[in-house]
Amino acid sequence: MASKQGVTIRDVARDVGMSRQTVSRVLNNGPNVKPSVRDKVNEAIERLGYVPNISARRMRGSRSYLILAINDRQRTFENWRAGRGNDWVDQMLFGGMTECEKHGYHMVFELIDTDPTKAQEQLFKVISELRPDGVILTPPHSDNSRLTDLLKDQGIACARVGRREGGEFVDVCMDECGAGQRVTHHLVERGHSRIAYLAGSPDYGTSVMRLDGYRAALSECGLEFRKDWIGKGDFQFDTASVVAHNWLYGADRPTAIIADNDQMAFAVLHTVERVGLRIPEDLALISFEDTPGVRLCVPPMTAIRQPTAAMISRACEGLIAASSGEDASGVFEAPFELIERTSTAPSFSHS
Amino acid sequence: MASKQGVTIRDVARDVGMSRQTVSRVLNNGPNVKPSVRDKVNEAIERLGYVPNISARRMRGSRSYLILAINDRQRTFENWRAGRGNDWVDQMLFGGMTECEKHGYHMVFELIDTDPTKAQEQLFKVISELRPDGVILTPPHSDNSRLTDLLKDQGIACARVGRREGGEFVDVCMDECGAGQRVTHHLVERGHSRIAYLAGSPDYGTSVMRLDGYRAALSECGLEFRKDWIGKGDFQFDTASVVAHNWLYGADRPTAIIADNDQMAFAVLHTVERVGLRIPEDLALISFEDTPGVRLCVPPMTAIRQPTAAMISRACEGLIAASSGEDASGVFEAPFELIERTSTAPSFSHS
DNA sequence: AGTAGAAATGTGACCGGTCACAATGGCGCT
DNA sequence: AGCGCCATTGTGACCGGTCACATTTCTACT
Numbered sequence: 001m002a003s004k005q006g007v008t009i010r011d012v013a014r015d016v017g018m019s020r021q022t023v024s025r026v027l028n029n030g031p032n033v034k035p036s037v038r039d040k041v042n043e044a045i046e047r048l049g050y051v052p053n054i055s056a057r058r059m060r061g062s063r064s065y066l067i068l069a070i071n072d073r074q075r076t077f078e079n080w081r082a083g084r085g086n087d088w089v090d091q092m093l094f095g096g097m098t099e100c101e102k103h104g105y106h107m108v109f110e111l112i113d114t115d116p117t118k119a120q121e122q123l124f125k126v127i128s129e130l131r132p133d134g135v136i137l138t139p140p141h142s143d144n145s146r147l148t149d150l151l152k153d154q155g156i157a158c159a160r161v162g163r164r165e166g167g168e169f170v171d172v173c174m175d176e177c178g179a180g181q182r183v184t185h186h187l188v189e190r191g192h193s194r195i196a197y198l199a200g201s202p203d204y205g206t207s208v209m210r211l212d213g214y215r216a217a218l219s220e221c222g223l224e225f226r227k228d229w230i231g232k233g234d235f236q237f238d239t240a241s242v243v244a245h246n247w248l249y250g251a252d253r254p255t256a257i258i259a260d261n262d263q264m265a266f267a268v269l270h271t272v273e274r275v276g277l278r279i280p281e282d283l284a285l286i287s288f289e290d291t292p293g294v295r296l297c298v299p300p301m302t303a304i305r306q307p308t309a310a311m312i313s314r315a316c317e318g319l320i321a322a323s324s325g326e327d328a329s330g331v332f333e334a335p336f337e338l339i340e341r342t343s344t345a346p347s348f349s350h351s
Numbered sequence: 352m353a354s355k356q357g358v359t360i361r362d363v364a365r366d367v368g369m370s371r372q373t374v375s376r377v378l379n380n381g382p383n384v385k386p387s388v389r390d391k392v393n394e395a396i397e398r399l400g401y402v403p404n405i406s407a408r409r410m411r412g413s414r415s416y417l418i419l420a421i422n423d424r425q426r427t428f429e430n431w432r433a434g435r436g437n438d439w440v441d442q443m444l445f446g447g448m449t450e451c452e453k454h455g456y457h458m459v460f461e462l463i464d465t466d467p468t469k470a471q472e473q474l475f476k477v478i479s480e481l482r483p484d485g486v487i488l489t490p491p492h493s494d495n496s497r498l499t500d501l502l503k504d505q506g507i508a509c510a511r512v513g514r515r516e517g518g519e520f521v522d523v524c525m526d527e528c529g530a531g532q533r534v535t536h537h538l539v540e541r542g543h544s545r546i547a548y549l550a551g552s553p554d555y556g557t558s559v560m561r562l563d564g565y566r567a568a569l570s571e572c573g574l575e576f577r578k579d580w581i582g583k584g585d586f587q588f589d590t591a592s593v594v595a596h597n598w599l600y601g602a603d604r605p606t607a608i609i610a611d612n613d614q615m616a617f618a619v620l621h622t623v624e625r626v627g628l629r630i631p632e633d634l635a636l637i638s639f640e641d642t643p644g645v646r647l648c649v650p651p652m653t654a655i656r657q658p659t660a661a662m663i664s665r666a667c668e669g670l671i672a673a674s675s676g677e678d679a680s681g682v683f684e685a686p687f688e689l690i691e692r693t694s695t696a697p698s699f700s701h702s
Numbered sequence: 703a704g705t706a707g708a709a710a711t712g713t714g715a716c717c718g719g720t721c722a723c724a725a726t727g728g729c730g731c732t
Numbered sequence: 733a734g735c736g737c738c739a740t741t742g743t744g745a746c747c748g749g750t751c752a753c754a755t756t757t758c759t760a761c762t
Contacts, residue, residue, distance in 0.1 A: 006479060006505075008748055019712045024750065032710050051479030055406035055415065056748035059717040064406065065480075071444070079438075080445050080660060083646055083690065087430075089441040093422070094431050097462045106481060108459050111448045128357060128402030129416075130457060154357075266647055273649065293647030295434055296617055298624065309431060339434065359718055370742045375720065383740050407718035410747040 007050040015044045027052055054106070058131060063323055065105050067316055068132040069096065070123065070141055073111035087292055088308060092138075095309030099316035107316075108132065112141065120146040127156055134159065134319025136312065157322035159315035162206065166331040170318035172311040174336045176206045179304045180213020181220075182338055183258050183286050186302070188221045190346055192256040192284060196229035196247055198240055198268065200260035207260055210288065214258065229254055233264050240267035248275045248283070256284035256344075262291045265301060285343040299342035307334035358401040366395045378403060405457070409482060414674055416456050418667055419483040420447065421474065421492050424462035438643055439659060443489075446660030450667035458667075459483065463492065471497040478507055485510065485521075485670025487663065508673035510666035513557065517682040521669035523662040525687045527557045530655045531564020532571075533689055534609050534637050537653070539572045541697055543607040543635060547580035547598055549591055549619065551611035558611055561639065565609065580605055584615050591618035599626045599634070607635035607695075613642045616652060636694040650693035658685035 009027075013020045018037065025033050026041040033041075044050075058064035069092055079086040089109065096107045108130060112122040119141060127135065127150075134157040141147055142160035148169065151158040159170035187195050197214050200207040211230070218225050231243035240259070244267055247253055259265035265287035272279055279285055279299055287294055290303040314332045321328040360378075364371045369388065376384050377392040384392075395401075409415035420443055430437040440460065447458045459481060463473040470492060478486065478501075485508040492498055493511035499520065502509040510521035538546050548565050551558040562581070569576050582594035591610070595618055598604055610616035616638035623630055630636055630650055638645055641654040665683045672679040 009750095010748080020749080021713080021751095022711060025711090028750090032708090034710065037710085049475070049479075051476055053482065053748055054480045055409045055482065056717095057750075058406045059410060059719090059748075060715095060750040061717085062750085073448075076441065076445050080442065083641070083656065084643070086441050086643065087438045089444050090427065090437050090439060091431065093440050093460050093462065094427050097424075097460075104480070106459050106461065106477070108457050109444050109448075110457065111444065124400070125402055126457070128400075129405045129455070131404065131406065262647075269649065290434070292437065292643035296644030297648040298620065305434065360720095361718080371719080372721095372743080373741060376741090379720090383738090385740065388740085404718060407747095408720075410718075410749090411720040411745095412747085413720085 007048045009050070009052065012041065012044050012048060012050050015048060016040050064131050064133050065103075066130055066132040067096065067100060067105055067107050067134050067136065067319055068126065068130060069107055069109045069136045069138070069312070070147075071109065071111055071138055072114055072140060074114045076111055088138075091308035092136075092312045095312035096136075096316050098309075099313045099320070103320050105133070105316070105320060114140060116144050116146050119144055120150055123147055124150060127151070127154060132156065133323035134316075136161065136315045136319070138162070157319045157328070159319050161311055161315065164331045164333070166329060168329050170315055170322065170328055171331045172315045172318075172334065173331065174307055174311065174334050176209035177213040177216070179288065179336050179338075180210035180258075181217040182213070182336075183288075183302075183304060184214050184217030185221070186338060186340075186344065187256045187258070187284055187286065188217070188223070190284065190344060193223055194229075194254045195223070195256045195258065196226075196231060196254035198231040198233050198243060198257055198259045198264050200233055200235045200264070210260060233260060235261050235263060237263050237267045240264035241271050244268045244271040245275070248272065248277060254283070256286070259285070259287045262287050262289040262294050262303070265294060265303075266297070269297065269301075279343050280345045290339060295339075295341070299345075302341045302344040303339055305337040305339050307336055310334040358399045360401070360403065363392065363395050363399060363401050366399060367391050415482050415484050416454075417481055417483040418447065418451060418456055418458050418485050418487065418670055419477065419481060420458055420460050420487045420489070420663070421498075422460065422462055422489055423465055423491060425465045427462055439489075442659035443487075443663045446663035447487075447667050449660075450664045450671070454671050456484070456667070456671060465491060467495050467497050470495055471501055474498055475501060478502070478505060483507065484674035485667075487512065487666045487670070489513070508670045508679070510670050512662055512666065515682045515684070517680060519680050521666055521673065521679055522682045523666045523669075523685065524682065525658055525662065525685050527560035528564040528567070530639065530687050530689075531561035531609075532568040533564070533687075534639075534655060535565050535568035536572070537689060537691075537695065538607045538609070538635055538637065539568070539574070541635065541695060544574055545580075545605045546574070546607045546609065547577075547582065547605035549582040549584050549594060549608055549610045549615050551584055551586045551615070561611060584611060586612050586614060588614050588618045591615035592622050595619045595622040596626070599623065599628060605634070607637070610636070610638045613638050613640040613645050613654070616645060616654075617648070620648065620652075630694050631696045641690060646690075646692070650696075653692045653695040654690055656688040656690050658687055661685040 009020050009023050013023045023041055026038050054065050100107055110126050112119045135151055136159045138161045142163050148158055162173055163171045164173045199211055215225055233240045257268050259268055268285055272283055277283055285301060287301055287303040290305040294301040294303050311334045318328040360371050360374050364374045374392055377389050405416050451458055461477050463470045486502055487510045489512045493514050499509055513524055514522045515524045550562055566576055584591045608619050610619055619636055623634055628634055636652060638652055638654040641656040645652040645654050662685045669679040
């Protein structure tokens, strides 16, 4: 086994004939360092290949240069078990890294249980071990006040994904209501006036907001709001299949369906095929979420693409700023995108 | 801002009236601690809510309790940009956590550039900062000897995903050849004898091994090996579309196609539709990889599911063992799974 | 020139663990 | 009782940075 530690700050200090503290000041862009000295130190750092050791930094220092990203264990497990596609963590990693790299931060990912009490215990353990500068909570943990309380108590900055209350935290989200409006307008622009909405759960703030957007858009376009065209789904495939079947079997059927998540959109897709209709000729279909599957199924589905990477990137930015002493709390709304694919292509023949 | 550090080892020591070292021994399951003392210390740890600080542990100690997982930046970016589904990191996280949690380890994910030189510089920086106990290299970095040399030189254990040479590293992989055989047998069992193989690149060891398996299975079943039914793909959609079109347009067409990756399988799917054939009635289709898309497209595709989670889990196990001084080097082959879906359903009417 | 005050640099302690080694305790044996 | 030996426990140094504060050097102004 070779040397466990290479060049230290003392080696650099010795090399330039300065004290450790001066080198430390250069590293941290501290004030009161003569420019010529700063250059000399930087040159030596480069030449010797010195890289500060994160563990040592966080010992006496106040920063750990770590951002902890929390995901839900059960959801992750379930996605894995069901073989259901999910690139959530991929997106988090991508978004987080773009920001963390700039400031020399690193991302640690951890899974914790859905159960609020267990979650709290587990989070306590992890933050005690790692002492990260910031923690990113993703749904459903962004809604667990035990966790935010714990973090507040421990003096660790916290970012919540999917919430928009702000207050003392860094909240990142997207404009769910606007997305609901956008998809509705998208369909209206393509000639649809008979648009049904397959809703998720009223327990989810996001669902409610999206539905609001749908209603707003309908009224903006002077279209009738039909209660029987609000499907009560639960984000699951089976329930959605039943709803879709009822809508599509009759003569008074909608010409477009908006599904609150991808699982339900797939349910519609399969139902359409069973009933003998075609997408997009007989029915336009649009989904939120834009998980991997919707992009590759036949036909590819138009969907709202959640700005996961952007949200996480912003969360990291806020947390890093917070650990530098700035007040980074507030709400950040990342812009979503409507990805147009075949399922709402204009081949639809209304009239 | 509240207390930055809670209970320390000294607090526990004071509580039980023992020295720090004794508490440390209990923590690390060290020898020579009287059982009664061990119990008393454990009780105090529990009661006071003491959690050892990882940074402090790695300072004087030899372990950092960190596993670093390296993924390719360009590939990750490209997947993100193209909106292509990819739950690779999700699977890594899931697999890694199941093992890391058992031993109090944490996973840090990092992206590095494809370019070998840049990759080396970036890896050097990260391992200098974090000093992880082990590093997991995923393709294409598992093949970059600069990285493995660097890790060897720095005395950091290394696991390579997708290699099977073993030697001084922890190599984790799956039986690619066996998978090639398996899919072929699967098709033969369903009555197919006209099976084409849409290959990836001969530069990829995995491609070669899978193709070997296909040939072996054909000969086991007494079926003819037709050179014109080996498609030269390059893992890309477009090239594969051309090959598929040539096969399917003529009368002498195969009744089943094996695609070396999912992108190519999708190309076949779309080509089949264009040509006016149906899956699985006219053509059976099967893919390796099993990325999210294949599970949800219409019809859902039968595919080999890569045991990513299992491989990463094993990699972590090996790295953790190595950091405990054990010799964990060697090759571990994770069992793959054939996930049967509609694209090879028996509705196929041969005869 | 003398001196105040800011700018630049240095010093020792310290963070919270683990290491190497020293010291103590308990037991069996002669 | 005296001894050896192993099991158990304790002590001081140390890892590589940063903190608080002390010291020196420079600049400006009376």
